[in-house]
Amino acid sequence: MARFIIYLNLFLLIYASIQAPAYAYIDPGTGTIILQALIGGIVAGGAAVSLYWRKLKSFFSKKKKDEKNIKN
Numbered sequence: 018m019a020r021f022i023i024y025l026n027l028f029l030l031i032y033a034s035i036q037a038p039a040y041a042y043i044d045p046g047t048g049t050i051i052l053q054a055l056i057g058g059i060v061a062g063g064a065a066v067s068l069y070w071r072k073l074k075s076f077f078s079k080k081k082k083d084e085k086n087i088k089n
Contacts, residue, residue: 066073
């Protein structure tokens with residue numbers, strides 16, 4: 018199995034080194050789209066946390082209340 022991984026890595030290295038250049042053009046608007054996607058992901062994560070904040074808070078507070086009841 019280790020030989021297979023070595024041969025696969027060697028093949029991928031040789032394959033990547035003989036590729037022709039792409040001469041691709043990245044539009045200036047591409048950076049803005051990437052920035053929008055990052056900001057949108059952060060906002061969506063914040064919205065998800067805010068929607069489930071009460072559930073998370075009650076989940077962790079139940080453990081503390083249970084510990085107090087056990088000690089008494």
